Amino acid sequence: MKYFTRKMVTHKDLNSNATLFGGRVLDWVDEEAYIYCTCQLDNDRIVTASMSNIQFVATAVRGDIVEIGMDTVAMGRTSITINCVVRNKKTKQIITTIDKLVFVNLGDDGKPLAHHKTMDTPPVDSAPYEHNRGRVPPEAFDRLKV
Numbered sequence: 001m002k003y004f005t006r007k008m009v010t011h012k013d014l015n016s017n018a019t020l021f022g023g024r025v026l027d028w029v030d031e032e033a034y035i036y037c038t039c040q041l042d043n044d045r046i047v048t049a050s051m052s053n054i055q056f057v058a059t060a061v062r063g064d065i066v067e068i069g070m071d072t073v074a075m076g077r078t079s080i081t082i083n084c085v086v087r088n089k090k091t092k093q094i095i096t097t098i099d100k101l102v103f104v105n106l107g108d109d110g111k112p113l114a115h116h117k118t119m120d121t122p123p124v125d126s127a128p129y130e131h132n133r134g135r136v137p138p139e140a141f142d143r144l145k146v
Contacts, residue, residue: 001069008065009066052099065089068085082103
């Protein structure tokens with residue numbers, strides 16, 4: 001398991017019991033899972049299809065650092081399945097685990113598209129990908145320089 005993201009628990013992340021709000025954790029997980037999967041599939045057009053059962057077994061408080069780890073579990077024709085562990089960095093206590101998060105690769109038409117990746121494809125940690133869909137390339141700004 002590689003831990004790619006760390007978040008500091010702040011006041012805005014707390015519930016009425018002054019502990020980490022579960023909804024905030026799920027927000028962090030979904031965002032990190034999206035980033036992880038776009039790197040693995042070399043495509044930024046993916047969507048969350050499902051998350052398996054989620055059970056919170058511990059919490060965190062303001063000032064704690066939370067780590068989010070991801071691993072690839074399976075590759076389908078158009079999907080990628082990963083698992084996730086969220087833990088307290090200092091204590092290593094697991095806050096929650098999610099056994100299966102499934103993301104689907106999409107084409108330009110918004111429909112599922114085969115990604116042609118397998119479990120034998122070397123994993124990508126966080127390498128940038130070549131897609132620049134709708135974005136202005138950096139060299140375009142050279143024309144604007146005075």
